[in-house]
Amino acid sequence: MYDIAIIGKGPAGISAAINAYARNKKVIIFGQDSKKILWAPSIPNYAGLPDITGTEFMERLNDHLNKTDAVVVNKNVLAVYSMGTHFSIQAETEMYEAKKVILATGVDFKKTIENEDKFLGSGVSYCATCDAPLYKGKTVAVIGYNHESIEEANFLATVCSKVYFVPQIKEDLSKLNEKVEVVNGKPLKFEGAFSAEKLVLDNTEIKADGFFVLKDSYPLTSLVPGLEVDGPHVKVDKNMETNIKGLYAAGDVAGKPYQIAKAVGEGQIAALNACENL
Amino acid sequence: MVMHVTDSNFQNEVLNSDVPVLVDFWATWCGPCKMLAPVIEEVAQRMEGEVKVVKLDVDENPVTASQYGIMSIPTLVLFKDGKPVGKLVGFRPADQIESAIRGALNL
Numbered sequence: 061m062y063d064i065a066i067i068g069k070g071p072a073g074i075s076a077a078i079n080a081y082a083r084n085k086k087v088i089i090f091g092q093d094s095k096k097i098l099w100a101p102s103i104p105n106y107a108g109l110p111d112i113t114g115t116e117f118m119e120r121l122n123d124h125l126n127k128t129d130a131v132v133v134n135k136n137v138l139a140v141y142s143m144g145t146h147f148s149i150q151a152e153t154e155m156y157e158a159k160k161v162i163l164a165t166g167v168d169f170k171k172t173i174e175n176e177d178k179f180l181g182s183g184v185s186y187c188a189t190c191d192a193p194l195y196k197g198k199t200v201a202v203i204g205y206n207h208e209s210i211e212e213a214n215f216l217a218t219v220c221s222k223v224y225f226v227p228q229i230k231e232d233l234s235k236l237n238e239k240v241e242v243v244n245g246k247p248l249k250f251e252g253a254f255s256a257e258k259l260v261l262d263n264t265e266i267k268a269d270g271f272f273v274l275k276d277s278y279p280l281t282s283l284v285p286g287l288e289v290d291g292p293h294v295k296v297d298k299n300m301e302t303n304i305k306g307l308y309a310a311g312d313v314a315g316k317p318y319q320i321a322k323a324v325g326e327g328q329i330a331a332l333n334a335c336e337n338l
Numbered sequence: 339m340v341m342h343v344t345d346s347n348f349q350n351e352v353l354n355s356d357v358p359v360l361v362d363f364w365a366t367w368c369g370p371c372k373m374l375a376p377v378i379e380e381v382a383q384r385m386e387g388e389v390k391v392v393k394l395d396v397d398e399n400p401v402t403a404s405q406y407g408i409m410s411i412p413t414l415v416l417f418k419d420g421k422p423v424g425k426l427v428g429f430r431p432a433d434q435i436e437s438a439i440r441g442a443l444n445l
Contacts, residue, residue, distance in 0.1 A: 143431045150429060153369040181410040181427030191410050193367060194396065194403075255407055270409060285434075 062088045063338050064331065065149055065158035066130075067137045067283075070094030071320045072311025073164035074121045075327030076334075081128035083335040088131040088158065090151055093118050095276070096166060096312075097320070106320050117320070136276075138187055140284045142304050152189050160306045160334040163284070164327060167292050167312040168277040170205065174249030175256070176273060177282065183256030184271050186278055188212040191270070192219045198269040200224070201259055202240075203247050205275035207231055212274055213240050224266050226259070280313070290315075300330035308334055340382050343392045345399040353420040355390055358443055360435075362393045363403055363413045370429040371412045378414075380432045381439075389416075389439055416442050 064080045066073045069091035080087045100114030109117070125132065135151040140161055149156045176184055185191040188202070192215065201224040202213040210233065213225045217237040225240045226247060227233060233242060245261030250271065252258060259266045280289050287302060288295045293316075294302055294309040301308050308330035311323035343351045343361070352359045362378050364371035375393075382391035396403035396411060406415055406422060416424040416439055424442035426435065439445070 139428060141429060141431060144433070148373060148429060148431075150370050153367070155369050155373040155429070181413065182407065183409050185410055190368065190370075193365065194409055194411065255409060 061146065062086050062131075062156065062158040064088075064160050064162060064334050065090070065147065065156060066162045066164055067091065067140065067149075068094075068164035068166060068311070068313075069125075069132070070097060070164060070166055070311060070323065071121060072313075072323035072327035072330075073162070074125050075324040076162045076164060076310060076331040077125055077130045077327075078128055079328045079331035080335055081130055083332070085335055085338060087128070088133060088156060089125070090133045090135060090137045090149070091165075092134060092276075093122070094166065097121075103320060136187075137283070138190075138278065139282070140307070142284075142286065142307065147306065152187055159338060160308070162300075162327070162330045162334060163280075163294060163302075163307070163309040163313055164311045164323075164330075165277050165280075165283070165313050167318065168275075169292055170275065172279055173203070173247045173259075173273065176250060177279065179250050179252065179256035179271075180282060182254065183252060183269070184250060184273060186273060186275075186282075188216055188272050188274065191272075192216055195220050195270045197221050199267075200270040200272060201226060201243075201266045201268045202272045202274060203259070204228060205273075209272075209274035210235055212272065213237070216272065222268075224268065226261070226266070299333040300326055301333065306334070340378055341390075341392045343394050343399075345401045348394070348399070348402045351392060352417050355417070357388070357390050358416060358418040358423075358439075359390045359392060360439060361415050361417065362391070363396050363406075363408045363411055363415065364393055365396050365411055367397075368411050374412045374429050377430070377432050377435065381435050384432070384436060385439065388445060389443075418443065 063085040066089040139150040141148045199222040203226045214237040217223045217239040223240045245263045250256040310326035310330040414426040
């Protein structure tokens with residue numbers, strides 16, 4: 061059992077990890093490098109580091125994180141469940157346990173596809189690794205919002221009889237398995253009686269047994285059942301604690317302004333408060 | 339111990355049961371299913387006499403899994419009088435499972 065699990069490896073998450081480590085806590089941190097930071101051509105307003113580039117800043121953050129003994133897990137967290145005395149965290153097919161959790165996922169304004177939440181678990185899945193065996197010999201469609209979705213589509217092609225790939229990213233698709241059929245279009249909604257049977261796009265439709273929506277972050281309410289949110293943000297108190305005891309949020313996911321210094325500060329507040337009574 | 343059911347005895351053990359039955363659809367390769375196993379044992383103990391709790395391996399018993407449209411595991415389906423009356427997808431703590439069962443059965 062870890063003392064503190066941190067979901068997200070941007071400035072808020074790494075700041076939380078560094079501070080929790082300083083308090084001698086056993087820390088696990090999930091996620092990939094923050095793309096928002098990596099893509100920043102320059103960061104002009106972070107005190108003490110004038111004109112640092114996003115890539116350099118991310119490198120510094122990782123160097124600092126590597127000086128701690130926090131366990132880094134490069135996996136997508138699909139769900140965080142409050143168990144009363146602790147939390148269970150599902151990262152793809154693995155489960156982890158921690159006494160407290162800090163959400164530092166960043167904020168995602170991408171709208172979900174209509175009926176995506178309604179059919180989640182009934183023909184819509186967020187995890188190819190988890191659910192692929194249930195679609196053995198069947199037809200599936202992958203709606204890919206990230207680079208990893210290309211690999212996941214190739215993996216599904218080894219299990220399923222037919223795989224459609226609906227890219228929502230500008231990526232080189234030449235690495236796609238030849239069994240995967242690319243369908244270009246904007247996904248609008250899922251339709252079906254009891255489970256998702258059809259994806260309606262702006263220019264066509266795809267019928268399949270299962271639909272994999274693969275992206276970097278998932279709706280907060282499906283990530284943490286029972287979490288109080290305000291639009292794309294998690295509601296927090298001045299200690300950065302959410303409505304769920306022992307669950308904190310920091311950085312962009314906790315609200316505006318979307319600034320690195322604010323994220324780093326909130327990561328620290330969340331970590332130091334989480335460390336109390338541990 | 340929670341009993342394991344199969345395609346061949348599903349009719350007898352679940353559909354023809356006098357008491358409501360909670361079926362845990364799981365597989366050996368599924369991490370969250372392993373976490374759910376002790377939770378399911380706890381629910382079985384708490385609700386002994388009110389609800390029967392069984393497990394079904396979806397790899398070994400594809401007919402039943404497909405019949406009830408199991409598309410993500412773990413999935414818990416509650417059966418009453420031979421019909422599904424409630425479904426929970428994904429790992430849940432025992433309290434949530436128990437309250438969902440009580441809600442579905444008006445207990």
